[in-house]
Amino acid sequence: MSINKLPNECLYMILDHFNGFEELIRLSKVSPRWLLVVLLKFSKVKYLQLIGRYSSDLDYIDNGKLWKNTTETLKSHNLTDLFPNLKIVEVPLHFFVSLESYDFRRLINEHPKIKGLIGLYDPVEYGYNLENIEMISSDFKFEFKKIFRPDQLKQIRFDKSLDYTELSQVIEYFPNLKRLNLPLRYDIKKYYGPNLAALKILEVEIVTYPYDEFSIFPFMDSCPNLESAFLHFIHGKDASVNDSIKNFNLRDLVIKQAGHLTWSSLRKILLKFPNLYHLGIRKNKNIDDSHVEELVKLLPKIKLIDLRSCDKVTQKSADILSKYCEKSNRSIKIYYDCEEEPNEWPQLVNTGDRICYGFDFMKHCFYKTWNSLPHLLDE
Structure with a gap:
């Protein structure tokens, strides 16, 4: 049977094994029917991401993402027409100053569905239409009030550190704002x-430094509907934590690199x-097996405790927790450092x-290091 007699579904399954961008462009020129099948594959692309700066890989498509090598050009193609459902774009550093960036400039200005940008660099005041942007990962070294409308952004990730005034x-x-990721200084x-x-x-x-003179918790007190938090390098004195102010909505909390945080x-x-x-x-070097039972009593709804990289937490904590759960009729999982970590335990991720896809902290953030947290979550 000729390949041209195959149903569209079969032809799509065959062409779906081809991921090279230029390769797919060539295949699309075989016939109008092949063009339609290739465009169907392109229509499922929602994200444009960058291949490593020194990689020799060519542009390709994988899992709904167009991977772009910044040393290659897409000048000869209209990305707006080829990828009508593109939603988030990672922008090369040279995009604002290089003639090679024309397609990115036109793409951002003309594409109606792009809602997120990763890597917005100075200067951005000249010739860019960002009125549809809702998510941004940037150094923010520009006058954002000249570029964005009030209330416009829903997600921000900062590259540079801020103080409380900023x-x-x-x-x-x-x-x-629904999600905020940033480094903070202790100035105030x-x-x-x-x-x-x-x-x-x-x-x-x-x-x-010094960490002990700074507390993030007064700011968290001003976020009454916060549901998930990831705190990196938290030390803090007892006086900086006002436990009389409660947040009853917080469900997920990661405290990482909390080396000198006392149990108190x-x-x-x-x-x-x-x-x-x-x-x-x-x-954390202070929490140990003796604190686990008190911890679960403090948190009557806790379902999962991850204490990996806490050197003083051992199998004894798991045994204590097992007896406590049996007595109290609760189900609580605990993860800790052990020689043979069970395969079913989720892994702590160093690269991300x-x-x-999805506004899901537990799926995309909880088990990651700070540097592996996603820049943007697509709701």
């Missing part, structure tokens, strides 16, 4: 800015979030994708 300005201008020890009532996911890294401080932190379902505490 953070207050961002929040006042973008009160509808208390937060007096506006509330961020829409925020669901907060990811914060404390980037300057940790206890006060947990008291702020009585409805936690999932807790990860990593690289910059774009993830």
Whole structure:
């Protein structure tokens, strides 16, 4: 049987094994029918991401993503027409200053469905239409009030660190943020800015010393509907944690690189979030087997505790927890460092994708390192 007599479904299954971008373009020229099948594959592409800077790989398509090698050009193709459902674009650093960037400039200005950008660099005031953008990962070294409307952005990931004053300005201008990922400096020890009532996911890294003079928790108190948080390099004194202010909506909490956080401080932190379902505490030298039973009593709804990289947590904690669950009729999973980690345990991830599908903290963020957190989550 001639391949041209195959049903469209079979032809699509065959062409779906071809992933090279230029290769698919060549196949699309075989006939109008082949063009339609290739365009169907292109229509499923939602994300444009960059291949490593020094890679020699050519552009290709995989799992709904167009992987772009910045050393190659797409000048001869109209990406807006080829990829009508493109939603998030990672922008090469040279895009704003190089003539090679024409397609990216036109793509962002003309494509009606692009909602997210990764890598927005200075200058952006000249010739770019960003009125449809809702998600941004950027250094923000530009006057964002000249570029975006108030309330426009729903997700922001900062490359540069902010202090509380700068953070207050961002929040006042973008009160509808649902996810915020940023490094914070300790310049101002208390937060007096506006509330961020829409925020669901907060990811914060404390980037300057001394950690003990800084607390993220006053800012978290201004996020009453926060559901998930990832805190990196959290130390903090007891006085900086006001456990009288509760957040009953927080379900997921990761505290990573919490090396010198005492059990007393940790206890006060947990008291702020009585409805936690999932807790990860990593690289803490003070929590040990004796604290596990108290921990689960503090958190009556806890379902999962991840204490990997806490050197003093051992099999004894798992035994204590098993007896406690049997006595209290609860089901709680615990992960800890052991010689033979069971295959069914989720792995802690050191490398991750910059774009993830679904606004799901547990799936895309909980088990990752700080540097592996996704830049943007596609809702």
